[in-house]
Amino acid sequence: MNMKTSRISSILYKVIYKIKRLLWLFFHPYLWKMDAQINGIPVIQIPDKLVIGKHVSINERVFIQAKGGVSIGNNVTLSYGTTILTEGLDTMHYQVECKNQHRKHVYNSVRIGDGTWIAANVIILPGASVAKGCIVAAGSVVKGNLDKDNALYGGVPATFIRDLV
Structure with a gap:
């Protein structure tokens, strides 16, 4: 060429x-x-189950699977490559020989508090919540509740690192 x-x-x-x-x-x-700032083209599945606060920034390659419900607070930033999942397989009754179409899916909502920054390539799993004013470090996997306000979390799975104030 x-x-x-x-x-x-x-x-x-x-x-x-x-x-x-x-x-x-x-x-x-x-x-x-909502005065949302959209950079790039995010992928949002089931947008009617997505609640977005005011002044939210959604960046390039963000994927939001909102089947189980997603609530994003005010002044939240979702950085490049953030993935939010609300659907998974029911592993309590998982059978290897079972065909894909017969596996049971479970849905759990995700909540992100006001003023939170989700850094690049973070994965937020079904049922997770992030408290207000938090930073989740790049590449982290959020599982469960990050319930301390104004804190830095990071790692796989994401754990408390330090207070921000």
């Missing part, structure tokens, strides 16, 4: 991406009311 073709394809990609982003924002007007 020569330099001219490469430049044209790069420009074409940027134009198509901007059109997709504008269409996405146009068809998600509930985000306008």
Whole structure:
């Protein structure tokens, strides 16, 4: 591929991406009311079960599976690659020989408190909650309740590291 073709394809990609982003924002007007800042095109499954507070920032490659319900507080930042899951398999009755379509799925809601920053590539598992004013370090996996306000959490699974105040 020569330099001219490469430049044209790069420009074409940027134009198509901007059109997709504008269409996405146009068809998600509930985000306008909340003054949400959307960078990129997040993937949101079952958006009617997603409650977003005001002044939320959602960045590139965020995936929100809201089947079990997701509540995101005010002034929350979801950084690049954040994944929020609310659905999983029922491992209490899991049978290896069972076919995929017969496995039971369970749903648990996720809650993220006001003023929280979820750093890059964090995975939040079903049933998890994060208290207000927290930072969850990049690459962490949130399982269960991070219930101390204004704290730094990190690791796999995410655990308390220190107070922020």
